[in-house]
Amino acid sequence: MSSRSLNRDDLRMRFWLMAVLLPQALAAQFWGASLGRVSATVDWQVPKPSQPCDFCVVDVAPNASRESWAPAIAVNARSEKLVGLSSEIRYTLKGYATTQPTLNIHYLETPALVRVGHLVSTHTRASPFIEAGPALALRVHCEVEYNSTGAACKKGVAFGQDWRVRSFDISGVAGIGLAIRAGSEVIVAGARVDRGMVDIGGGQGVPTKNRSNLLYVSLLSPIAHHSR
Numbered sequence: 001m002s003s004r005s006l007n008r009d010d011l012r013m014r015f016w017l018m019a020v021l022l023p024q025a026l027a028a029q030f031w032g033a034s035l036g037r038v039s040a041t042v043d044w045q046v047p048k049p050s051q052p053c054d055f056c057v058v059d060v061a062p063n064a065s066r067e068s069w070a071p072a073i074a075v076n077a078r079s080e081k082l083v084g085l086s087s088e089i090r091y092t093l094k095g096y097a098t099t100q101p102t103l104n105i106h107y108l109e110t111p112a113l114v115r116v117g118h119l120v121s122t123h124t125r126a127s128p129f130i131e132a133g134p135a136l137a138l139r140v141h142c143e144v145e146y147n148s149t150g151a152a153c154k155k156g157v158a159f160g161q162d163w164r165v166r167s168f169d170i171s172g173v174a175g176i177g178l179a180i181r182a183g184s185e186v187i188v189a190g191a192r193v194d195r196g197m198v199d200i201g202g203g204q205g206v207p208t209k210n211r212s213n214l215l216y217v218s219l220l221s222p223i224a225h226h227s228r
Contacts, residue, residue: 029079030119030186031223034072036216040094041065042103042200045207062096066104074218079119079186086113086131094137094169094210101146101158103202105165105210111135111173118179119188119220125181132174135194137210139167153202164201169210171196188218 041062072090089110095103117129142153144163151157153165177190196210 029223030076030220032074032185032218032220034074034088034090034188034216034218036070036072036090036092036214038068038070038092038094038212038214039065040068040092040210040212041096042094042202043196043209043211045209062098064097066093066095066097066102068093070214070216072216072218074220076115076119076220080121082116082118084115084117084119086115086119087111092137092212092214094212101144103153103163103165104141104143104145104150105139105153105200106141107137107139107169109135109137113173117177119186120179120181127179128176129179130174130176131190131192132172135171135173137169137171139165139169162201162205166198166200169196169198169200171198171210175214184222186220188220189216190218191215 041064044062070090070092072088074086074088076084076086078084087110089108092107092109093104094107095105111133112135113131113133115129115131118127119129121127142165143150144153144158146158151163153163155162155164157163171194173192173194175190175192177188180187180189192214194210194212194214198209199207200210202208
């Protein structure tokens with residue numbers, strides 16, 4: 001990857017972090033650690049034949065998902081309001097597992113989510129919510145595994161295919177969750193679906209988009225805002 005591409009990715013991630021995390025961090029009422037379990041695969045968008053035929057490939061997909069743990073640092077704003085905001089920086093593994101080869105992509109993913117439902121309620125200890133919004137993922141590592149070995153995602157590896165993978169992904173995220181007050185802390189458990197909107201490339205020669213599901217648990221603590 002060229003230094004110019006790295007600089008563009010660095011600027012893109014910094015802008016996203018400033019636009020998403022900084023305003024929320026300044027207004028955040030809760031922050032904390034999160035741990036999730038990701039099940040990831042891809043959607044190979046094979047072109048449909050213009051006319052019916054007996055031997056056309058109309059659909060193809062990896063035969064196994066890639067399972068991994070995904071830690072994160074999360075922030076939440078407008079915790080007591082019906083409509084709030086949440087974001088995080090999550091290290092997540094995407095790609096897929098097949099017989100051979102497999103694609104292993106590591107991302108730093110930052111969503112900007114609108115939450116409908118109280119994170120903290122004065123009426124009840126447990127508060128359900130839904131959340132949705134866009135997410136930007138910056139690739140930090142990419143590897144193709146085949147024949148009991150691994151290689152960087154580049155052209156000519158793994159049976160001579162072009163395994164170059166785009167350095168970022170943009171996805172739509174939606175999910176449900178439950179927030180439970182535990183003293184001054186809040187325990188949050190939830191589930192999300194993540195649908196990539198960018199053709200990330202890879203070795204199959206067809207448009208390839210990330211697809212993943214996340215189950216997570218977060219422990220959030222209040223942030224003390226001192227008045228001047």
